[in-house]
Amino acid sequence: MTEPLYTVRDLTRIYRRGPASVTALDAVSLEVARGDRLGIVGESGSGKSTLIRLMAGLDRPTSGTVRFAGREIQRLPERDLAFLRSEVQMVFQDPRGSLDPRMRVGEIITEPLRSALIDEGRYRRDPAARERRLREVLNAVDLPADSAGRYPHEFSGGQRQRIAIARALAPEPSVLIADEPVSALDVSVRAQVLNLLNDLVRDIGLTLVFVTHDLSVVRHLCTRVAVLRNGKLLEEGPTPQVFSQPASDYTAQLLAAVPKVRLG
Amino acid sequence: MKRFTLVVGLVLVCSVVLTALVSLVWTPFDPIRVVAADALLKPGWPHLLGTDAFGIDIVSRLMIGAQTTLQVGIIAVSIAAVVGVPLGVLAGQGSGWVSEVVMRASDVVYAFPALLLAILFAAAFGGSTWTAMAAIGIATIPAFARVARAGTLHVMASDYVLAARSCGTSRMGIAVRHVMPNIAPLIGVQASVAFATAILAEAGLSFLGLGTRPPTPTWGRMLRDAQNLLFGDPLQSLWPGLAIALAVLGFNLLGDGLRDYLDPQLREVS
Numbered sequence: 275m276t277e278p279l280y281t282v283r284d285l286t287r288i289y290r291r292g293p294a295s296v297t298a299l300d301a302v303s304l305e306v307a308r309g310d311r312l313g314i315v316g317e318s319g320s321g322k323s324t325l326i327r328l329m330a331g332l333d334r335p336t337s338g339t340v341r342f343a344g345r346e347i348q349r350l351p352e353r354d355l356a357f358l359r360s361e362v363q364m365v366f367q368d369p370r371g372s373l374d375p376r377m378r379v380g381e382i383i384t385e386p387l388r389s390a391l392i393d394e395g396r397y398r399r400d401p402a403a404r405e406r407r408l409r410e411v412l413n414a415v416d417l418p419a420d421s422a423g424r425y426p427h428e429f430s431g432g433q434r435q436r437i438a439i440a441r442a443l444a445p446e447p448s449v450l451i452a453d454e455p456v457s458a459l460d461v462s463v464r465a466q467v468l469n470l471l472n473d474l475v476r477d478i479g480l481t482l483v484f485v486t487h488d489l490s491v492v493r494h495l496c497t498r499v500a501v502l503r504n505g506k507l508l509e510e511g512p513t514p515q516v517f518s519q520p521a522s523d524y525t526a527q528l529l530a531a532v533p534k535v536r537l538g
Numbered sequence: 539m540k541r542f543t544l545v546v547g548l549v550l551v552c553s554v555v556l557t558a559l560v561s562l563v564w565t566p567f568d569p570i571r572v573v574a575a576d577a578l579l580k581p582g583w584p585h586l587l588g589t590d591a592f593g594i595d596i597v598s599r600l601m602i603g604a605q606t607t608l609q610v611g612i613i614a615v616s617i618a619a620v621v622g623v624p625l626g627v628l629a630g631q632g633s634g635w636v637s638e639v640v641m642r643a644s645d646v647v648y649a650f651p652a653l654l655l656a657i658l659f660a661a662a663f664g665g666s667t668w669t670a671m672a673a674i675g676i677a678t679i680p681a682f683a684r685v686a687r688a689g690t691l692h693v694m695a696s697d698y699v700l701a702a703r704s705c706g707t708s709r710m711g712i713a714v715r716h717v718m719p720n721i722a723p724l725i726g727v728q729a730s731v732a733f734a735t736a737i738l739a740e741a742g743l744s745f746l747g748l749g750t751r752p753p754t755p756t757w758g759r760m761l762r763d764a765q766n767l768l769f770g771d772p773l774q775s776l777w778p779g780l781a782i783a784l785a786v787l788g789f790n791l792l793g794d795g796l797r798d799y800l801d802p803q804l805r806e807v808s
Contacts, residue, residue: 330704352708359706371697376719385715389706438701445705 285338313496369434380422432463544795550788567595617675626686652677689721730793
């Protein structure tokens with residue numbers, strides 16, 4: 275049996291501020307296989323965002339391990355994280371915050387390509403290749419080609435999230451981690467952005483880690499579900515199983531609270 | 539109201555700059571040559587603001603004084619910004635102890651007034667425009683380091699920096715591409731306010747004879763020369779005093795106006 279892409283073991287993250295401490299993540303273990311689409315579900319403060327930040331190597335755990343592609347990442351210095359940075363990209367919750375207001379869209383999207391860590395700096399040395407890739411991803415997220423010269427504030431919320439998605443796709447990652455990518459958007463454009471993500475994930479064959487508090491989105495998008503509460507993992511399993519036979523009372527309550535709306 | 543502040547500041551600053559530029563090529567009279575026969579003339583024609591104790595046209599001296607004022611301001615603020623901003627960004631980006639070391643060092647410098655530094659430099663190298671600029675510049679470094687650090691902390695907490703880190707942008711890349719452009723407005727405001735302080739400090743140093751050497755006219759030394767005549771001919775002190783006050787006011791208003799203009803939260807409230 276081959277090793278899963280991600281192996282998270284007993285991951286704990288305690289935030290300390292003075293004498294007070296908050297256990298944001300409490301001994302969480304889970305695995306993500308290549309091609310999985312994992313939905314991480316939980317209410318605000320359940321540790322969802324902490325978990326994916328640790329998986330993306332943006333924060334260090336208090337204890338526990340994160341293995342990605344066979345290597346433990348939690349103690350590696352930034353310069354040794356090239357294998358992770360090339361493969362894993364993120365989309366954040368609010369594109370108003372995740373796009374630098376003083377950069378043009380073209381610069382924003384090609385930012386990963388200018389990193390020495392991505393693809394061993396291949397794009398860094400080749401502006402023409404960056405330009406080509408920029409046009410490809412703009413096209414992939416259905417943004418007009420002239421978007422590159424404009425600033426983020428000239429775009430609507432949904433378009434800005436498309437820009438963020440384009441940036442994540444630019445370095446051709448194999449894993450996309452999305453942190454509630456539609457919860458800051460108008461309800462009217464959520465479906466569009468979700469469908470775009472769904473299509474891209476299927477077409478490119480991405481492994482998806484999708485954080486949300488919206489169970490109906492999980493059913494639509496994800497093959498597996500993990501339920502977090504107060505930093506603890508309550509259950510984890512294939513979506514149909516979790517939805518039909520929830521193992522915890524909390525999950526059952528969450529499911530009961532979902533408005534019954536048929537999607538597409 | 540805020541527009542008013544900005545406009546008045548701009549007008550005052552532009553008049554000082556324009557005066558200095560004109561004085562490079564033209565002044566009504568020779569600003570240095572002593573004409574004993576014309577000493578202490580009252581305002582009138584052709585000496586609009588009269589002449590000083592050496593018979594030199596006051597308008598001409600004020601115009602040349604604007605040059606020194608701007609020169610000292612520009613160089614001092616540049617020294618402070620070029621050293622202070624990178625230090626502040628470093629402190630804002632760095633780990634706890636880097637930040638501590640930089641900020642405590644900046645506190646130490648902050649504890650020395652520009653005047654003390656200027657006296658020190660004047661004692662070591664002899665007073666000149668350069669020692670005045672260096673003293674004011676060095677004394678102003680902490681102000682820039684603080685503003686830059688505060689701005690950097692704010693930017694570093696943003697999602698776009700998190701996004702930059704997650705796509706492999708180096709610390710240097712984040713500093714240059716994200717932090718610098720986003721704190722630039724703050725630095726601009728700080729520069730304008732620091733300019734006002736520098737003008738005041740330069741006037742004080744020349745007044746004490748620690749700055750630019752004679753015969754080059756400066757507003758501070760015109761004030762010093764006029765103080766002997768404070769009761770006999772108070773207008774002599776009024777003109778350079780007014781020039782200093784208006785220039786300082788101009789840069790302060792410009793700084794305030796810019797801050798309000800650039801602060802989107804304040805803009806939305808009005």
